[in-house]
Amino acid sequence: MTRIRSMVAAVAVTAAVAGCSTSGTATPAPAPATTDVTVTATTERAEPTNTAPPATSNAAEPYVVGSTRITGSTEHATYDVAIPQLSGGDPAVVAEFNESMRAALQDLIDGHNGQDFALSDGYSTGTTYVGRRVISAEQITDWIAVPPGAHGDSLISTVTIDADTAQPISLGDVFTDLDTGLARLSDRAAKILPTTRAGESFERSGIEPTPADFANWTASPEGMNIHFGDYQVGAYGIGLITVTVPWTDLSDVLAPGMQDVLSS
Template identity: 35%
Template sequence: MNKTAAVIGALASAAVLTACGPDDSPTTGGGSSVLATSSAAGAPTTVAGSPRAETFAATTVHLEGAGYKIDVPQVSGGKADARTEFNAAMRAGAQQWIDRITGPGDSVTGGSDSQVVHIGAHVLSGHLVTIVYGAGAAHPNSFDSAHVTNVDTGTAITLSDLFTDLQQGLNVLSTQAQTLVEQNPRATGYSKSELTPVAEHFHTWVATPEGMKIYLGQIASHAAGNIDVTVPWSALDGVLKPGMRAVIGS
């Protein structure tokens, strides 16, 4: 089972340029050169009953330099603090892999499934797929990263923020995930040890109207690819903090 791949190494830094993300101040990219451009990726989504200042739109920022080319999900418009927190977190998800490029045999690209998954009245969710090619490796490895921002507070929502008791929440996630994975024919022969109730197995998730979509990684085989499941919010009602359902289910 190969949920993660070997770390490629530390970046041999050269000159660094800065580029502006959507509606935000300049941010720094790694590598010997950086090209960052933004493009719209869908019509604006307006929060029901809110003024236009609360309108967010899905967009992307294109990062390109020596050994990497990634389109990173972003949002424009909306509340400045929530936008800035979300965009910076999604950029960081790409940067952690860019910073591990060590030479011409290494490369990092973005996956086609990268997207702003959901813009809700109180929540922003984004998913980034990073494909890492190591020098001399037989095949690339794909990694999921995700981020959820509370629009009302402008801060990240973590597993600890979700549940009244973190361990109880993880216990429910573990049970639900095993049931859902066993229904997936691609996950035949999956490792049950990858679904035990510990935070590291469930920390990559997004909030959708249907439920908590969790990116589990390569829990079966490389050929099967990365596996994800969506746990309905109704299955988590007994362990969510009071008021949290209204935020993440919006």
């Protein structure tokens, strides 16, 4: 048995809770109070995305991407969810990443708002990218009311860690000026979304230049991946939508040195 203390996730750890509503918009759950939750955990290992250790980090061996299954229950929640976990590499980076992923799940467990629900593995698996200087992961978790309603929803959590400093990277860290960066993301998302399942009639209110609309993002060599939750940019039936904004479209608004880290 493993005892995990619930915590408020760092700003680089974000979770979007997309709930059903008659207006078709996503309603985030409020942040809960800190509690102690006892869970059971098992670990499975998988091959890393990139086995090369970060060039400037303290990693003496490659990172290994695995998963840990967290199961248990609280007054309102029952959960059986596998979350990404790291081993190998720089111990400080591994500890920060693993703690951040657990904190993100704990936020979902605690975000009941007085309603009973169950959490389980998502219908698709988010990716974990291990670069030379960055670790970035998307976690997809299935949420369903108890007793069940019409259908469940997919909850998105993302974590991005600087492998040089073992610190989370937030949206505010990414851009020289956050408002300017968000405006650029909104503009580029509006151009890319029509090419996705969201189509030309995508929901424009879901890409306002606000931290909430672009909270779920991950890094990749190609660009900044923006992960949109259920109902955020269209009807429930289109599923989760991810767009990648190329680094070349963001280079002039990124903080100094950030492109080198995030694209590594």
